[in-house]
Amino acid sequence: MKVVYANRSDWRFRPGGDSVQMERTAEAIIRAFDCEIHFAESPTDPAIAACDLVHIFNTQTLENSLEYAQAAKTAGKPYLVSTIHWDLSHAMFVEFMQSRGWTPRASLKPGFDVAMGLAARLSGRPRYYSPSRKRDMRNLLLDAACLLPNSDEELSLMEQYVGCKLGRSVSVVNAIDPGQFHSLPGETREGCLVAARFLPVKNQLGVARAMQLIPEANLTMVGGCVDRGYLEAVQRESPADRTTVIAEDQDQAKLVGLYQSHKVHVLASFRESPGLSSLEGLACGCRVVVAQEAYCPVSFYFKDLVGTSVFPCDPYDPKDIARAIRQALESTAPGEPVEAALKKFTWAEAAKQTYSAYVDCLPK
DSSP states (O other): OOEEEEOOOOTTTTOOOHHHHHHHHHHHHHHHHHHHHEEEESOTTTHHHHHHEEEESSSSSSSHHHHHHHHHHTTTOEEEOOOOOOOOOHHHHHHHHHHHTTTOGGGGGHHHHHHHHHHHHHHOGGGOHHHHHHHHHHHHHHHHSOOOOOOOOHHHHHHHHHOOOOOOOOOOOOOTTTTTTTTTTTOOOOSSESSSOBBBBHHHHHHHHHOOOOOTEEEEEEBBOHOOOOOOHHHSSSSGEEEEEEEEEOOHHHHHHHHHHHEEEOOSOOSSSSSSHHHHHHHOOEEEEOTTTTTOOHHHHHHHBBTTTTEEEOOHHHHHHHHHHHHHHHOOOHHHHHHHTOOOOOOHHHHHHHHHHHHHHSSS
């Protein structure tokens, strides 16, 4: 079987969760199955005409996805879509508020949605709210041979966004490599870690404010600096004597060492599906703080661990983030349930689920 993988045009030099998912899925499928995978450079890549299937990753960069879908249809090839979607409206709201120096409050979000919806109908901007984008997204998904969301919750959100029931889908787990991410016996742990790029959507600012309420704990924040102004705001709000900021990407070995030396990993993000760093932290023995169901697929990934190893919070509320962090710091739950849960979230399992969908979508 020959499959073409397609993603946003800048995935090679701007890595993210979508590119990690794409590359690791490809590696696992090639190891386990008779499958040749080609990474497309553009929608005009001649490999599309010679393949059996096209696998498109990421609907957030919708224009790229539509171009690849059209190329597949022109070549007479079925395509599948790893949707990698979550409700972006909270992230947009938070970025809008923080760029103006205002504190985002959940109570103001409905008014923002109304205003943005009206603006989008009148001018087409912001595009996320526009009827034309929802129509284009609906067409992309309805024409796909199969959808591969990262959770059942993700599929439900996609259907809410486009306003209709969608066709065949298989929920494919997001995953980690247990050979890379693992705990060490007898390790000494303390404090909290946030491993994420510095962006408003990742909510380091909310975590910094929460840590002001937890004077007994240190905080380490590590990740690439995408937004310098946001990084500076985070640094201003962080307890200076208890905070270490590493504003650059780390290689896997250094990142694993950070997970293994901290007791709690915090990702109080405004959108994740589910957040690879949360899975990585769990695998390395951390308790993890994640955002509530509206912002993260808590049930699909963490339902058996909530209250013992996983602690959801309201990302809009620093007091609630602090409450979840305290619970995580105080947790003494055994690690066996985590190990059992994480066995479902490996790249080998993701490859098995994905390849099965490929076989079902091949022309008969």
